[in-house]
Amino acid sequence: AGSMDAGDFAAWIRRTAERVSADAERLTRLDAAIGDGDHGLNLDRGFRAAVEALPGDVPPGAVLIAAGRAIVSKTGGASGPLYGTALRRAGKAFGDAADVDAAALGSALRAALQGVQDLGKAVEGDKTMVDALAPAVAAYEAALADGSGLAGCARAAAEAAAKGADGTVPMRARKGRASYLGERSEGHLDPGASSTALVLRALADVAGS
Ligand code: ADP
Ligand code: MG
Ligand code: MG
Numbered sequence: 001a002g003s004m005d006a007g008d009f010a011a012w013i014r015r016t017a018e019r020v021s022a023d024a025e026r027l028t029r030l031d032a033a034i035g036d037g038d039h040g041l042n043l044d045r046g047f048r049a050a051v052e053a054l055p056g057d058v059p060p061g062a063v064l065i066a067a068g069r070a071i072v073s074k075t076g077g078a079s080g081p082l083y084g085t086a087l088r089r090a091g092k093a094f095g096d097a098a099d100v101d102a103a104a105l106g107s108a109l110r111a112a113l114q115g116v117q118d119l120g121k122a123v124e125g126d127k128t129m130v131d132a133l134a135p136a137v138a139a140y141e142a143a144l145a146d147g148s149g150l151a152g153c154a155r156a157a158a159e160a161a162a163k164g165a166d167g168t169v170p171m172r173a174r175k176g177r178a179s180y181l182g183e184r185s186e187g188h189l190d191p192g193a194s195s196t197a198l199v200l201r202a203l204a205d206v207a208g209s
Pocket of ligand 1: 031035036037038039042043076077078079080082116119120121122127128129130175176177190191192193
């Protein structure tokens with residue numbers, strides 16, 4: 001598809017909820033190693049709430065803002081406000097456009113990353129969701145500059161997010177609960193980076209169908 005409409009964005013949220021639910025145990029296990037063992041539970045609850053909050057008959061921006069708001073209000077932990085902010089910033093970037101093309105989606109992903117960093121103050125290398133999201137946005141923009149369409153850009157973003165998440169294993173956490181462990185956080189996959197890769201995989205699923 002060359003563009004996405006409100007139905008496609010609702011499908012993205014539903015697809016993400018499915019993927020998060022299927023992987024909730026794995027995410028929680030990752031968080032048990034370097035955090036408090038609730039990441040899968042937090043996100044499962046948050047994205048279920050987002051699906052329930054999906055409004056009908058509104059533009060893409062309003063879909064993402066509603067989903068983000070539901071996640072902020074229903075998700076405990078650090079990740080709820082961060083994911084909620086990301087979705088709300090992306091939704092705001094769309095304004096009231098009825099269709100979102102590849103360039104507009106790229107701008108929204110950039111805005112989402114900025115929102116996460118404004119709130120959480122993490123930079124790349126801190127072993128957080130930023131280590132998946134930042135390379136995903138960069139890869140999306142590079143694919144766009146190379147002339148890829150929306151589906152190709154989304155696929156590039158998903159691949160970069162997965163690679164970025166894997167890259168968190170050797171890192172020492174400098175933000176969030178895992179940072180309390182200091183060097184003992186090394187050698188573990190960051191749960192939030194791993195869930196961010198799922199969210200972008202879900203976007204590529206929807207964009208490519
Ligand atoms: P909590 O740590 O409060 O229990 P979660 O377990 O749901 O929250 O989420 C943990 C994830 O949140 C981490 O794996 C990390 O990726 C992400 N995270 C934590 N703090 C930050 C931050 N300041 N910036 C970006 N991401 C963060
Ligand atoms: Mg946790
Ligand atoms: Mg917690």
